[in-house]
Amino acid sequence: MNTTEQSFLTLINQHKAIIHKISRMYMHGDEERRDLFQEIVLQLWKAYPTFKGHSKFTTWMYRVALNTALVYFKKEIRKVDKSPLEDGIDLIDESDGADKEERLAYLYKAVQELNAVEKALIFLFLEDQSHREIAENLGISEVNARVRLSRTKDKLQSIIKKNGYEF
Template sequence: MKESETIFLTLINQHKAIIHKISKMYMNDAEEQRDLFQEIVMQLWKAYPSFKGNSKFSTWMYRVSLNTALIYFKKDSRKVDKTPLDENIDIIDINESESKEEKLAYLYKAVHELNTVERALIFLFLENQSHREIAENLGISEVNARVKLNRTKEKLQFIIKKNGYEF
């Protein structure tokens, strides 16, 4: 194995959680998530020779991964079901104690009602990216990133309330 391949695989292994999270943000089905994960890794490998180290590997990886997910999602004829979530799942009593995994599952279900750009904004926000970093990753101005993020968070809160997911 070439040294560049070894370095690439090590970096992917260190940051694979990013790819898993993006896959969950853009695809509902576990099989589709695996397919998107593989597509992202393939695109990262294709683009790896262009990585010059001007930014952190993880920053570059966010950009390539999100762009790949956006393109994959748009090309995919099996786009997310637009049926309201309350028809897809049983709403539970919000007073019940819920595990962290259940709450995370509700968040992902709510995120699936957002459009592709809004998903990217929320993903980067949940990854503790600054407004500047979000703007850089999405190729928009910092002010635009801040405004879009605030609107997207409000929309996500509305979706969560609408579907009875409040924690």
């Protein structure tokens, strides 16, 4: 294995949680998540020679992974018209154990009702990205990121209320 391959594998291993989270946000079945995970890693590998280090690796990784997820998600929607409220999603809270897992499940289930761009906005927000970083990752202005994120949070809250997921 050459140094480029080793470097790539080390970085992917260090930041694989990002890929898992994106896969979970966009796909609700275990098999679909695994397929998306593999597709993201493949696209990261193909794009790795273009990474010049002008930004943090994770910033570049978010951009490639989210773009891959958006394209993959659109392909999946064209293949099968599935209900966005099937089993297998999750939510983040400061709760403990089973309660935290239940809340996490409600969040991810509600997120499935968002469109692909809204999912990316929420994902980056949950990753503690600033409005500027969100804008950079999605290729939009900072003001646009702020407005769209606010609207998406409101929409997500409405979905949570509509489905009786309130805590």
